[in-house]
Amino acid sequence: MDLNSTNINSDPKDVIDYIHAGSATVDDVARRAGVSTATVSRALNDSPSVREETKARVEAAAREIGYVMHRHARALRSQRTNTISVHLPIPRSGDAETLANPFYLEFLSAVGSALHHAGLDMLVSHAATVDLDLHRTAQVDGYIQVGRGRNPGGLRELAQAGVPLAVWAPPDVATDYCAVGVDNVALAHDAVSHLVADGRRRIAVITGDLDDTTSEGYLRFAGYRRALEDAGLDADESLIGDLTSMDASGVAAARMITQANPEVDAVFVAAGDSTAIAVIRSLQDLGRSVPEDVAVVGFDNIQLGEFTHPRLTTVDQGLAQGVPILVDRVIRQIDGRPASSQKVTGRVVARESCGGTHGQDT
Amino acid sequence: MDLNSTNINSDPKDVIDYIHAGSATVDDVARRAGVSTATVSRALNDSPSVREETKARVEAAAREIGYVMHRHARALRSQRTNTISVHLPIPRSGDAETLANPFYLEFLSAVGSALHHAGLDMLVSHAATVDLDLHRTAQVDGYIQVGRGRNPGGLRELAQAGVPLAVWAPPDVATDYCAVGVDNVALAHDAVSHLVADGRRRIAVITGDLDDTTSEGYLRFAGYRRALEDAGLDADESLIGDLTSMDASGVAAARMITQANPEVDAVFVAAGDSTAIAVIRSLQDLGRSVPEDVAVVGFDNIQLGEFTHPRLTTVDQGLAQGVPILVDRVIRQIDGRPASSQKVTGRVVARESCGGTHGQDT
């Protein structure tokens, strides 16, 4: 037998491939599978124009040498990054910008999970809102934003420019970009009606920014007002607490209730559970008991609300149902398919902080 | 005048550049600044080997046509992605994996801010821990992980392989990778000693996994035990509640205290504030008042702890101080500079849930 013959079974190149596992390229896979790089690319991207048998061979080769795609090379070439940028409303108090509201964690967690499920990476942006300027520098496939933010015009522009984007917001307000979320007006109405049914007559509201009439804060406020009207109650100006002019500790809010309006017997904290919990505590500090003297209802249904004293009555936004839809909508847009807005079903979760339960409960 | 003459003042190319603003490339900048692409690259990366005047000209040109670097092209060429992957311990209960602990949001927020400050993007990974396998597919510049996780060996491997990595964990336990964090043993010791100083004698502990002797849970447990020893108190087996075998609602924990060990007068919830709050509520439900009957101390100092009833005594991990250090350490490693571990100063924040305050307070 010829000593110079090549031993086909243990090609030294194979060994090298193994050693460099992880930095293998399409070329390596191509060589091993005995096809061209083009075929490798097609096979790995599950192109229909490659024979099943070839596909299998390529996949085997890739697996054997531990090939993993270079995201950036692909992004450069195909203009697809497989990354979604997520934007949360970051409160900016001076330099110390913190995300304190646990709702965002639960949201982020749900989005991350859904994106991962779809094979997408999640980039958490420092920017609270998306706009065209940001888009030019971001280089991601699409965006998810919580709330319309202070510049809904930017969202409209983006959508018109064909940028894949889905916003966690009530879909009924603006139809010119894809929105997924609960009907804030209706849910706020439900929450306040719940208080009314409980016998509360003097109901205050703590809300976020009311400037923008399409903001969650405003919508919830609208629901609050309508509920009062429906019940034939007074919608007194002095009962409206704007969080933007108050501290996050709830002290100012509680003072507004106990001092300026001592007859208040309920508060709808549209600003969210975090604030609601702080308000409850401040009310207690001022000698009011919850729910006996003052009932409190929050918004968001954060997990900790179930463990406060009293347990927090709140409004669930249906993240479990809504977030997968939200993610689906971005993906559809990336694929160039139509992506309609979608209303998500929320519900009032009645717990101790508002006294009785009316069967709407958790 | 020759009608065919070119109007130099409004070069059509300029117009095109403006229209395509955002998709301008180094070539466009180079052309406009009258230099080569190499010079553009150098100028934009602030290379010292380019004259200030040229640099200024390039920068001006870039600004004028709205040039923005293509991250993926750069990543492909320079093997630098400008992205850090962040890993949080995601509890996996079946399919519904959620991140419920607000501490992680506060952590994430701080990291995001620090990374942004350094011009880096934050990728939030679905994976709870980093390892070599993950690294092969991740293609990011570096990693930040919260806690050692279940596989510290993986961290060691990574560090040995030269992968930039910084872990939020006590630095004293393992020195073979970069760790930044508080001294869990000492802080737990402080917290429990605080209870002892308060006159508590029968102190239970609720902890996470105790299997791994380098886990935060174990270290805090060790601090607990040592504090009891120092105080000459019993470290009774029956006072140890392992959260891995209990529900997150705190019911089981509270039952352990009230039923199996009714003489317990304090609980150190090493598992964290989230759990501590749930435990408090469960204790109250079982007829115990906090802190009168049972004092409770948590860990992490989440913001909501200040607003519960009673306000939560806890241990602050010094995120504000520590996280920037953590981020600095990853960056150092990316730059090939040495990155030592660093101990962060935490402190007991004494509030109502443990009764008296001893001046260590917030």
Add this chain to the structure above:
DNA sequence: GTGAAAGCGCTAACAC
């Protein structure tokens, strides 16, 4: 159904 070859936008040698 598969291959050859041309780049995506950038940076890093290497010249000068």
Add this chain to the structure above:
DNA sequence: GTGTTAGCGCTTTCAC
């Protein structure tokens, strides 16, 4: 101090 050139790893015409 600046320009020329090659090529990072991939996808995608265009041939066949």
